[in-house]
Amino acid sequence: QVNLLQSGAALVKPGASVKLSCKASGYTFTDYYIHWVKQSHGKSLEWIGYINPNSGYTNYNEKFKSKATLTVDKSTNTAYMELSRLTSEDSATYYCTRSRYGSYGTPFDYWGQGVMVTVSS
């Protein structure tokens, strides 16, 4: 069965960086893009960007271009998102999700369990 397993909660200091992981299983990793979505407490969802695990190609929401860096490790079927120069505005739950490669408009059909990032001194 498809599973996207995310790393545990993180408490980080302002100005620091954090690297989140999303390990995929139950499907062919390179057949699906991995997207990352931010949800601030009690708020809606914001799309951060996606990565093509096969080529490493990325596409970012302009709002997050200087904040997030997406990478993958095909050998371990794991996607990563590094968030840099953290501020309190980055405190949120971050989800990874997938959409099928090569088909237009395919939905985000499976989601990770989410990881809470808290930025505090």
Add this chain to the structure above:
Amino acid sequence: DIVLTQAPLSVSVTPGESASISCRSSKSLLSSKGITSLYWYLQRPGKSPQLLIYQMSNLASGVPDRFSSSGSETDFTLKISKVETEDVGVYYCGHRLEYPYTFGAGTKLELK
């Protein structure tokens, strides 16, 4: 960016009754490929979002047929018939027409 406006922001429903949620887009979501790029997700309390409807009117796998969705190019409605306890949560519409993908503010469904 495309703005998706949901209404109402919250709805209280008696179990067994129906509920409707509206999503209005600031731009037509009909793509050049003839696909309407509108999706509905449910986020139950403390859980991740889950896909309910894709491409405006297609039911996702495993989703009960009490859920249905319809609309035009800019105005969409999610209907839940015979609401059950498990339907409680926040419903989001989202699009994938162009970058950046965006979501509505969410509609919280509660039971009376």
